[in-house]
Amino acid sequence: MVVLGPNRYGKAETRVVQVTRHGDAHRVKDLNVSTTLSGDMTEVHLSGDNSAVLPTDTQKNTVYAFAKKHGIGAIEDFALLLARHFVGTQPAVRHARVAIEEYTWERNGSNGHSFVRAGRETRTCVAHVDGSGERVVSGLRGLVVMNTTNSEFRGFASDEYTTLTETRDRILATEVAASWRHAYFPTYWDKSHETARWALLAAFADTYSLSLQQTLYAMGSRVLAECPEICEVRLSLPNKHHFEVDLSHFGLDNDGEIFFAADRPYGLIEGTVLREDAPDAGPAWE
Numbered sequence: 651m652v653v654l655g656p657n658r659y660g661k662a663e664t665r666v667v668q669v670t671r672h673g674d675a676h677r678v679k680d681l682n683v684s685t686t687l688s689g690d691m692t693e694v695h696l697s698g699d700n701s702a703v704l705p706t707d708t709q710k711n712t713v714y715a716f717a718k719k720h721g722i723g724a725i726e727d728f729a730l731l732l733a734r735h736f737v738g739t740q741p742a743v744r745h746a747r748v749a750i751e752e753y754t755w756e757r758n759g760s761n762g763h764s765f766v767r768a769g770r771e772t773r774t775c776v777a778h779v780d781g782s783g784e785r786v787v788s789g790l791r792g793l794v795v796m797n798t799t800n801s802e803f804r805g806f807a808s809d810e811y812t813t814l815t816e817t818r819d820r821i822l823a824t825e826v827a828a829s830w831r832h833a834y835f836p837t838y839w840d841k842s843h844e845t846a847r848w849a850l851l852a853a854f855a856d857t858y859s860l861s862l863q864q865t866l867y868a869m870g871s872r873v874l875a876e877c878p879e880i881c882e883v884r885l886s887l888p889n890k891h892h893f894e895v896d897l898s899h900f901g902l903d904n905d906g907e908i909f910f911a912a913d914r915p916y917g918l919i920e921g922t923v924l925r926e927d928a929p930d931a932g933p934a935w936e
């Protein structure tokens with residue numbers, strides 16, 4: 651005897667670009683939207699009855715139609731709009747999850763229509779709408795930062811395999827992936843995102859680091875201090891190691907000037923910082 655377990659379906663990675671034109675002053679929104687629906691979908695799996703299935707093709711079309719009808723503002727607003735629509739209009743759909751990535755374009759030159767992609771930083775959000783309410787996790791990834799001093803790593807545990815030497819001055823570099831959960835929705839998602847991003851950067855710059863773990867906690871704590879609407883922050887920080895190169899073979903000193911930037915392996919430091927009274931997360935992180 652077998653039974654159908656949890657299931658969901660949707661259209662992954664619908665790429666939508668909106669160009670808004672005010673004369674020659676154009677504005678670009680560039681998104682990657684993934685919609686995922688679940689609910690009363692037993693029959694499609696067991697008997698092939700598709701009557702409850704809103705095609706993934708329709709979900710894709712809805713993304714484009716809503717971009718035109720409602721415009722694309724903050725990605726959280728767009729994600730909630732789509733999720734509410736699917737749950738509100740399809741009787742069989744009990745739960746909608748909409749995940750969006752946003753790629754940022756900056757102006758290139760003095761005209762209003764030339765753009766350059768702004769590095770590899772990506773803004774992210776995931777919105778859930780179901781019978782128990784609405785939940786939003788916002789975030790970013792690809793935010794690459796480096797401190798060229800004010801970082802130590804010493805006093806660590808050791809065993810017969812330990813070769814790492816203690817350091818009182820090293821480069822600390824990472825590529826921040828952060829996501830944060832909201833206790834309540836802010837009035838302006840863009841402002842909230844800007845403040846959280848600023849808090850991450852400020853804490854990274856200001857913390858005299860004894861380990862990347864300690865820096866992670868400082869970064870998460872700063873977001874919670876600056877953003878009352880946020881109740882939980884999750885961080886994934888690869889430790890982008892920089893090794894001082896031994897130049898003594900060439901009769902040269904190396905006093906913290908020439909480094910080898912290794913790309914792998916890398917330490918991967920991950921952690922969550924949350925308020926003690928954070929409300930129940932529900933499906934927010936799924």
Ligand SMILES: O=c1[nH]c(=O)c2[nH]c(=O)[nH]c2[nH]1
Pocket residue numbers: 803814860861862863889917
């Ligand atoms: O900040 C660090 N945390 C670690 O856990 C670790 N482990 C390591 O080898 N280097 C570092 N650096």
